[in-house]
Amino acid sequence: MTKLRWGLLSTANINRRLIPAIRASARGELVAVASRQRETAESYATKWNIPHAFGSYEELLASDEVDVIYNPLPNHLHAEWSIRAMKAGKHVLCEKPMALTLAEVDAMIETAEKTGRVLAEAFMYRHHPQTKIVGEWVQNGRLGQITLVRATFNFAFRSRQNIRLVPEYGGGCLWDVGVYPVSFAQYVMGSSPTWVLGDQWLGDTGVDEDFAGQLHYQDGRMAQISSSFRTPFYTYAEVIGTEGRLYLNRPFVGVNDAERQLVFYPKDGTPEVIPVPEQELYLGEVEDMHAAILDGKPPYLTLAETRNHIRTVLALYESARTKQVVWLTDQEEA
Ligand SMILES: NC(=O)c1ccc[n+]([C@@H]2O[C@H](COP(=O)([O-])OP(=O)(O)OC[C@H]3O[C@@H](n4cnc5c(N)ncnc54)[C@H](OP(=O)(O)O)[C@@H]3O)[C@@H](O)[C@H]2O)c1
Known part of the structure; x- marks a missing residue:
C-alpha cells in the first residue's frame, strides 16, 4: 500500500484545514466523509469533491475503502468514536483534546495497543x-x-x-x-x-x-x-x-x-x-500519520505526552x- 485512504468522521468546520493537507501529501488521499444526515454528507462530498458519502458514522467505519479516520467530533465524542474506529480496523487522527478524562485516554491507548492501530492527537502546531x-x-x-x-x-x-x-x-x-x-x-x-x-x-x-x-x-x-x-x-x-x-x-x-x-x-x-x-x-500531522502507518515510525507526538497534558x-x-x-x-x- 503506498497511499492511505482517509475518511472524515463528520462535516465539522475544521475539516476545511485537513482536506488541503491530506491532498497536499503524496501518501494520502481523501476518499470518504460521513455525517449524521445522509443529505449533509452527500452535499459536502459534492462541494469538496470526495468520492464516498456515508449517512452515518457507523457506515464509514464499516467501509473497506477507508484506512484512516480523522475524528473532529465534539470533544465528548472523541474517545467513543476513536475507539470504535480502531476496533473497526482504522487508524485514527483525533482532534484535541483527545479525551476528557484519564479513564477515556487510557481506554483509547489500550485499544490502540490491542488493535495495533495508530492513534494520535491532532496538535498541528x-x-x-x-x-x-x-x-x-x-x-x-x-x-x-x-x-x-x-x-x-x-x-x-x-x-x-x-x-x-x-x-x-x-x-x-x-x-x-x-x-x-x-x-x-x-x-x-x-x-x-x-x-x-x-x-x-x-x-x-x-x-x-x-x-x-x-x-x-x-x-x-x-x-x-x-x-x-x-x-x-x-x-x-x-x-x-x-x-x-x-x-x-x-x-x-x-x-x-x-x-x-x-x-x-x-x-x-x-x-x-x-x-x-x-x-x-x-x-505535518498528516504526514506523521503516514510515516507511523506506512513506515512503522512512532508518532512524533506520543500518547504519553497526550495523557500528561490532559x-x-x-x-x-x-x-x-x-x-x-x-x-x-x-x-x-x-
Ligand atoms: N486543531 C485545530 O486547529 C482545531 C480547530 C478547530 C477545532 N478543532 C477541534 O475539532 C473539533 C470540532 O470542532 P469544529 O469547530 O470543527 O466543530 P463543528 O463545526 O461544530 O463540528 C462538529 C461536527 O460534529 C458532528 N456532531 C456529532 N454530534 C454532534 C452534536 N451532538 N452536536 C454538534 N455536532 C455534532 C457534526 O457533524 P455532522 O452533522 O456532519 O454529523 C458537526 O459538524 C473539536 O474537538 C475542536 O476542539 C481543532
Missing part, C-alpha cells in the same frame, strides 16, 4: 518547524536555564450557538484553546508540572469562558497560561531563560508566513528574528473548582 526550532533552542541551551513559559490563546465568538459552550460536550475555553498553552508549556519543560493553580470565570452556559493557570515545575521553573472566549483574538508565547528569551507572536494558529515572527531577545545585544522554514500548518488540564479544572493547589504526584516524563 507541534509538527510545525517553528515549534521544533523552539524545542532545539531549549535543548541546546541557547536560552540558558529556562525559568518561565508564558502563553495565551483567546478569541471571541460570532455566534453563541457553538459546541464549545455546551458543558456536556466538553465545552470551555481551557479544553478548547487553553490546551495549546498547556501543551506548549509541557513541550518546553519536558514534563508535567509538579503542581498547578487554576482560576476561571464561568459564563451563562456553565463553561469556563476565561481561564488562567499557574504551573509549577521541578527546579522552580514556572508556566503561566491563559485562554478566553470573551476577548478579541490574541495569542502569543514566550520562553524565558537566564540567557535570553524567545517570543512567538503566532505560536499555535495563523502560522502563515506573513504574520508569524519568532524573535530571540538575548541577555546582551540586539533582538534577532529567527528564520522559520515554511510549512502548511496541518501538513492530566494537567484536569488538575487545572479541579484547582479552579476547589480553589486549591492541585498536586500531580506521580511524575511521568513526557
Whole structure:
C-alpha cells in the first residue's frame, strides 16, 4: 500500500484545514466523509469533491475503502468514536483534546495497543518547524536555564450557538484553546508540572469562558497560561531563560508566513528574528500519520505526552473548582 485512504468522521468546520493537507501529501488521499444526515454528507462530498458519502458514522467505519479516520467530533465524542474506529480496523487522527478524562485516554491507548492501530492527537502546531526550532533552542541551551513559559490563546465568538459552550460536550475555553498553552508549556519543560493553580470565570452556559493557570515545575521553573472566549483574538508565547528569551507572536494558529515572527531577545545585544522554514500548518500531522502507518515510525507526538497534558488540564479544572493547589504526584516524563 503506498497511499492511505482517509475518511472524515463528520462535516465539522475544521475539516476545511485537513482536506488541503491530506491532498497536499503524496501518501494520502481523501476518499470518504460521513455525517449524521445522509443529505449533509452527500452535499459536502459534492462541494469538496470526495468520492464516498456515508449517512452515518457507523457506515464509514464499516467501509473497506477507508484506512484512516480523522475524528473532529465534539470533544465528548472523541474517545467513543476513536475507539470504535480502531476496533473497526482504522487508524485514527483525533482532534484535541483527545479525551476528557484519564479513564477515556487510557481506554483509547489500550485499544490502540490491542488493535495495533495508530492513534494520535491532532496538535498541528507541534509538527510545525517553528515549534521544533523552539524545542532545539531549549535543548541546546541557547536560552540558558529556562525559568518561565508564558502563553495565551483567546478569541471571541460570532455566534453563541457553538459546541464549545455546551458543558456536556466538553465545552470551555481551557479544553478548547487553553490546551495549546498547556501543551506548549509541557513541550518546553519536558514534563508535567509538579503542581498547578487554576482560576476561571464561568459564563451563562456553565463553561469556563476565561481561564488562567499557574504551573509549577521541578527546579522552580514556572508556566503561566491563559485562554478566553470573551476577548478579541490574541495569542502569543514566550520562553524565558537566564540567557535570553524567545517570543512567538503566532505560536499555535495563523502560522502563515506573513504574520508569524519568532524573535530571540538575548541577555546582551540586539533582538534577532529567527528564520522559520515554511510549512502548511496541518501538513505535518498528516504526514506523521503516514510515516507511523506506512513506515512503522512512532508518532512524533506520543500518547504519553497526550495523557500528561490532559492530566494537567484536569488538575487545572479541579484547582479552579476547589480553589486549591492541585498536586500531580506521580511524575511521568513526557
Ligand atoms: N486543531 C485545530 O486547529 C482545531 C480547530 C478547530 C477545532 N478543532 C477541534 O475539532 C473539533 C470540532 O470542532 P469544529 O469547530 O470543527 O466543530 P463543528 O463545526 O461544530 O463540528 C462538529 C461536527 O460534529 C458532528 N456532531 C456529532 N454530534 C454532534 C452534536 N451532538 N452536536 C454538534 N455536532 C455534532 C457534526 O457533524 P455532522 O452533522 O456532519 O454529523 C458537526 O459538524 C473539536 O474537538 C475542536 O476542539 C481543532
